Amino acid sequence: xxQLKNDTxxxxxxxxxxxxxxxxxxxxxxxxxxEYRASRKNAGSFLQxxxxxxxxxxxxxxxxxxxxxxxxxxxxxxxxxxxxxxxxGLYFEEGEGPKFKRTLCEEADIRKLAVPDMASLQYVFDAVxxxxxxxxGRVPLIGFSGSPWTLATYMVxxxxxxxxxTIKKMAYARPDLLHRILDITSQAVTAYxxxxxxxxxxxxxIFDSWGGALSHNAYREFSLQYMEKIISGLKRENExxxxxxxxxxxxxxxxxxxxxxIGADALGLDWAVxxxxxxxxxxxxxxxxxxxxxxxxxxxxxxxxxxxxxxxASYGRGNGHVFNLGHGITQWTPPENAACMxxxxxxxxxxxxx
Amino acid sequence: xxQLKNDTxxxxxxxxxxxxxxxxxxxxxxxxxxEYRASRKNAGSFLQxxxxxxxxxxxxxxxxxxxxxxxxxxxxxxxxxxxxxxxxGLYFEEGEGPKFKRTLCEEADIRKLAVPDMASLQYVFDAVxxxxxxxxGRVPLIGFSGSPWTLATYMVxxxxxxxxxTIKKMAYARPDLLHRILDITSQAVTAYxxxxxxxxxxxxxIFDSWGGALSHNAYREFSLQYMEKIISGLKRENExxxxxxxxxxxxxxxxxxxxxxIGADALGLDWAVxxxxxxxxxxxxxxxxxxxxxxxxxxxxxxxxxxxxxxxASYGRGNGHVFNLGHGITQWTPPENAACMxxxxxxxxxxxxx
Numbered sequence: 001x002x003q004l005k006n007d008t009x010x011x012x013x014x015x016x017x018x019x020x021x022x023x024x025x026x027x028x029x030x031x032x033x034x035e036y037r038a039s040r041k042n043a044g045s046f047l048q049x050x051x052x053x054x055x056x057x058x059x060x061x062x063x064x065x066x067x068x069x070x071x072x073x074x075x076x077x078x079x080x081x082x083x084x085x086x087x088x089g090l091y092f093e094e095g096e097g098p099k100f101k102r103t104l105c106e107e108a109d110i111r112k113l114a115v116p117d118m119a120s121l122q123y124v125f126d127a128v129x130x131x132x133x134x135x136x137g138r139v140p141l142i143g144f145s146g147s148p149w150t151l152a153t154y155m156v157x158x159x160x161x162x163x164x165x166t167i168k169k170m171a172y173a174r175p176d177l178l179h180r181i182l183d184i185t186s187q188a189v190t191a192y193x194x195x196x197x198x199x200x201x202x203x204x205x206i207f208d209s210w211g212g213a214l215s216h217n218a219y220r221e222f223s224l225q226y227m228e229k230i231i232s233g234l235k236r237e238n239e240x241x242x243x244x245x246x247x248x249x250x251x252x253x254x255x256x257x258x259x260x261x262i263g264a265d266a267l268g269l270d271w272a273v274x275x276x277x278x279x280x281x282x283x284x285x286x287x288x289x290x291x292x293x294x295x296x297x298x299x300x301x302x303x304x305x306x307x308x309x310x311x312x313a314s315y316g317r318g319n320g321h322v323f324n325l326g327h328g329i330t331q332w333t334p335p336e337n338a339a340c341m342x343x344x345x346x347x348x349x350x351x352x353x354x
Numbered sequence: 355x356x357q358l359k360n361d362t363x364x365x366x367x368x369x370x371x372x373x374x375x376x377x378x379x380x381x382x383x384x385x386x387x388x389e390y391r392a393s394r395k396n397a398g399s400f401l402q403x404x405x406x407x408x409x410x411x412x413x414x415x416x417x418x419x420x421x422x423x424x425x426x427x428x429x430x431x432x433x434x435x436x437x438x439x440x441x442x443g444l445y446f447e448e449g450e451g452p453k454f455k456r457t458l459c460e461e462a463d464i465r466k467l468a469v470p471d472m473a474s475l476q477y478v479f480d481a482v483x484x485x486x487x488x489x490x491g492r493v494p495l496i497g498f499s500g501s502p503w504t505l506a507t508y509m510v511x512x513x514x515x516x517x518x519x520t521i522k523k524m525a526y527a528r529p530d531l532l533h534r535i536l537d538i539t540s541q542a543v544t545a546y547x548x549x550x551x552x553x554x555x556x557x558x559x560i561f562d563s564w565g566g567a568l569s570h571n572a573y574r575e576f577s578l579q580y581m582e583k584i585i586s587g588l589k590r591e592n593e594x595x596x597x598x599x600x601x602x603x604x605x606x607x608x609x610x611x612x613x614x615x616i617g618a619d620a621l622g623l624d625w626a627v628x629x630x631x632x633x634x635x636x637x638x639x640x641x642x643x644x645x646x647x648x649x650x651x652x653x654x655x656x657x658x659x660x661x662x663x664x665x666x667a668s669y670g671r672g673n674g675h676v677f678n679l680g681h682g683i684t685q686w687t688p689p690e691n692a693a694c695m696x697x698x699x700x701x702x703x704x705x706x707x708x
Contacts, residue, residue, distance in 0.1 A: 165649050165684060172653035172661070215625035215647045215680075217664070254608055254626055271569040272608055293569045295519050299526035307526070310571070326569075330519060 002137035004202075009071040010140050013203060013244035013266045013287050015320035021312060021349035022071035023342055024142075027328030028063040029076045033335060035062045046092055050077050056127035057134050064138065066335065069342040071322075072139050072203070075131060075196070077124055079146030079207050082188050083155050085116035096159075103158040105166070110177050115188045118195050125199035132200035143201025145193055147208035147249075148185040148230070149223035155181060164213050171222055178222060186226045190233040197235045197243050205246040205268070206230065212251020219255055228262035246289055250327060253278065260285040271326035276314035287320035292341065294325045297333045301340045308344040317352045356491035358556075363425040364494050367557060367598035367620045367641050369674035375666060375703035376425035377696055378496075381682030382417040383430045387689060389416045400446055404431050410481035411488050418492060420689065423696040425676075426493050426557070429485060429550070431478055433500030433561050436542050437509050439470035450513075457512040459520070464531050469542045472549050479553040486554035497555025499547055501562035501603075502539040502584070503577035509535060518567050525576055532576060540580045544587040551589045551597050559600040559622070560584065566605020573609055582616035600643055604681060607632065614639040625680035630668035641674035646695065648679045651687045655694045662698040671706045 004010075008022040030036055039059050043049040049059060060076040080098050084090035089101030104110050118125075131141055145151075154160055156167040156178075170178045193204045211223040231245050247259060248268025259267050260282040269278055269290030278288055296307050308323075315321045323345045329338065358364075362376040384390055393413050397403040403413060414430040434452050438444035443455030458464050472479075485495055500508075508514055510521040510532075524532045547558045565577040585599050601613060602622025613621050614636040623632055623644030632642055650661050662677075669675045677699045683692065 163649075163684070165652060165686060168647065168649035169652040172650050172657040212626070216628045216631075218647070251605070251626075272566070272605075274570045277570075293522065293572070295517075295522035296526050298519060298523040303526040330517070332519060 004140060005137045006071060006139050009322060010203060010241070010244060012320060012322045013246065013289075014242065015265075015284070015287050017319055017353065019350060019353055020346055021315075021321050021323050021352065023323035023345040024070050024072040024074065025063070025325050025329050025338065026074075028067075028070065028074065029059045030329060031331035032329055032333040032338070033062055033066065035066070047078070047090070050081070051123050053123055053127040053130045057130045060127075060131045060141075061134055064135075067339060067342055069339075069346050070139065072142055073131065073135055074142040074205075075124070075128055075144060075201065077127065077144070079144070079209065080151065080154055081121060081124055082116070082145060082185065082192055083151050085120040086113065086155075086188070087116075088155060097161060098154065099159045100154055104155045104181060107174075107177060110180055113181060113184045115184060115191065118191055121192060121195070124192075125195050128196050128199035128201055140202035141200060142203045142205055142246075143193060143196030144205040144207060145189045147206050147211065147223060147247075148182045148189060148226035149211055149214070150207065150209045151185050151189070152178065152181050152222075153210045153213075155185075160210065164210065168218075171218060175221075182222060182226050186229050190230045193230065194233070194235050197238050201243070202238075202241070203244045203246065204234065205248060206264075208247065208249040208252065211249035216255065219249075219252065220258060223249065224255070224258060224262060227264075231263040248289070256281050266320075266322065268324070269326060274314055275311055275321070276316060279315060279320075284320075287322060288315070289322040289324050291324070291326040294327055294329050294333070297325075297329065297337045297341060299337075301337070304337060304340050305344045305348075308341055309348050312345070312349050312352060315352070317354075319353075323349070358494060359491045360425060360493050363676060364557060364595070364598060366674060366676045367600065367643075368596060369638070369641050371673055371707065373704060373707055374700055375669075375675050375677050375706065377677035377699040378424050378426040378428065379417070379679050379683050379692065380428075382421075382424065382428065382692075383413045384683060385685035386683055386687040386692070387416055387420065389420070401432070401444065404435070405477050407477060407481040407484045411484045414481075414485045415488055418489075421693060421696050423693075423700050424493065426496055427485065427489055428496040428559075429478070429482055429498060429555065431481065431498070433498070433563065434505065434508055435475060435478055436470070436499060436539065436546055437505050439474040440467065440509075440542070441470075442509055451515060452508065453513045454508055458509045458535060461531060464534055467535060467538050469538055469545065472545055475546060475549070478546075479549050482550050482553035482555055494556035495554060496557045496559055496600075497547060497550030498559040498561060499543045501560050501565065501577060501601075502536045502543060502580040503565055503568070504561065504563045505539050505543070506532065506535050506576075507564045507567075509539075514564065518564065522572075525572060529575075536576060536580050540583045544584045547584065548587070548589050551592050555597070556592075556595070557598045557600065558588065559602060560618075562601065562603040562606065565603035570609065573603075573606065574612060577603065578609070578612060578616060581618075585617040602643070610635050620674075620676065622678070623680060628668055629665055629675070630670060633669060633674075638674075641676060642669070643676040643678050645678070645680040648681055648683050648687070651679075651683065651691045651695060653691075655691070658691060658694050659698045659702075662695055663702050666699070666703050666706060669706070671708075673707075677703070
């Protein structure tokens with residue numbers, strides 16, 4: 001593979017020295033970009049964008065072409081590809097989040113659940129390889145998956161962002177069934193991320209979008225331990241280089257100390273926590289990625305610069321910070337405000353690196 | 355007024371000794387009770403239940419009649435009565451949360467916003483007086499309001515539980531406008547809670563349902579400081595007894611140390627935090643109220659008893675714990691499971707009190 005021209009992101013994840021704080025944006029290939037909206041129209045739907053490696057490559061590269069200050073690319077895909085490959089029937093309705101046609105409610109269906117053949121996810125691995133080729137070493141490519149708990153919420157509830165009463169009822173009344181779902185899903189995610197690494201992903205991220213809905217001890221039992229299992233099963237190196245692992249539980253900043261113990265190289269942070277306090281709490285165990293509230297990108301250049309400066313100052317001097325938003329960029333973001341943020345990170349961060 | 359027969363709840367809020375851990379349930383007068391559903395049908399709608407003091411009294415007393423182990427009653431009302439009195443037009447659509455017909459988007463409307471005449475909320479104070487009479491000293495009555503930030507989210511967005519992008523954009527681009535809304539709303543809530551106290555409320559609670567959506571510093575600026583202002587303006591005593599204040603930010607357990615400084619006697623906790631750890635973090639400054647995940651009440655008696663036992667053991671020996679759910683009881687709760695929880699709290703808690 002081509003030599004990597006900018007490895008700032010990978011170095012920061014491993015808490016190695018860098019000249020500035022690297023930055024990327026969750027959901028950086030997304031609806032806020034007119035060029036993305038055009039590609040999506042051409043593809044026909046979000047899922048067709050994901051499932052066609054040429055389209056996935058096209059939209060993955062769009063933010064990099066627009067914003068030369070981005071330090072990483074992230075595979076364009078959906079967090080729910082794995083349960084889709086398990087046969088649950090992923091679909092999207094206009095203006096709503098992802099849903100599944102079939103849900104896992106019956107014990108018999110849960111007993112039948114199996115790790116899917118990775119061949120059914122070949123379109124993802126093909127996209128990874130194609131994106132790597134198109135990147136030609138500009139920046140590293142991040143692969144990703146949803147966490148087992150987060151995937152299970154969709155598999156059991158049929159959709160996300162609910163009050164999670166169905167899956168929580170299962171967690172307390174029939175923990176054996178939920179553990180079976182989580183166990184099979186963890187095996188599948190491990191194989192899935194390893195195949196992404198083999199196809200060329202240079203870092204991997206596990207998105208635990210709904211872990212924050214759990215109680216402190218249920219989080220450990222039903223989410224964190226499965227992320228730990230996945231991480232322990234991941235290929236550590238590829239192409240002669242370590243593959244850093246990032247774990248991100250949205251709404252999970254109360255539990256950072258526990259997250260720092262699961263073998264991740266970096267933890268994602270949402271905007272609820274002061275990143276300087278988070279750094280004190282995790283010590284030297286992990287790098288931190290975050291944590292600007294994406295709503296700030298709807299405001300003014302002055303506010304964006306001030307908030308970027310606050311985060312950089314709060315993290316302070318030294319290695320181990322990857323700047324990012326605390327959640328995906330919203331579709332209402334003026335693209336020039338994203339540029340303003342990226343410039344502020346680059347301009348203001350070098351003072352914290354020697 | 356009649357002598358209070360059971361002051362366990364009030365004593366626990368003031369961290370005074372009690373024989374057992376008192377308990378009540380957020381939204382204890384609610385749709386999970388068949389008698390509530392019957393009253394609501396008679397009243398015609400949720401708002402008519404709230405606005406008619408006879409109906410409000412009837413449904414407030416229902417859970418107390420069913421569950422003799424409850425240690426407090428809470429006024430049946432809505433958190434949005436104050437902005438409704440400001441003229442924003444509160445309404446409910448079947449199966450959805452509360453909404454406002456008019457929202458505060460235009461600077462001119464925000465400049466015109468004023469503290470409403472408390473006479474327009476007389477139906478609430480009448481309900482308080484009537485409920486006190488009906489309670490006849492059985493247990494104390496809690497009055498309440500939404501927090502200024504939480505009220506403002508509905509006033510600006512028109513509804514709750516969104517991504518809060520409109521109000522956050524205002525917070526970062528035009529903080530002066532948002533501070534004006536919050537300032538007027540704080541004055542209104544202070545007058546509103548004082549009038550509830552004068553009508554007979556024996557404790558007051560401020561519900562900051564959406565504070566958890568804010569960043570750590572925006573929470574302090576736009577939510578916490580206004581709750582502090584309200585608390586500093588509340589009547590401290592009535593009928594010769596201190597009126598304890600409870601502040602509850604859903605999703606705010608990261609910020610307990612700051613919450614413990616605003617003059618509240620007790621803090622509400624959702625289920626994200628271990629109550630024993632929360633106790634260590636706030637020291638002797640405040641009592642704690644919480645924090646069973648209401649989803650657990652959908653499971654089995656065994657799971658309910660185990661989780662109640664865990665929370666009691668985590669809080670440990672000593673005063674200052676009011677048992678509660680971490681959020682409102684869900685409408686799908688079998689009433690006998692609520693009874694199971696209340697019995698477990700009473701049975702298992704006396705060992706922690708000497």
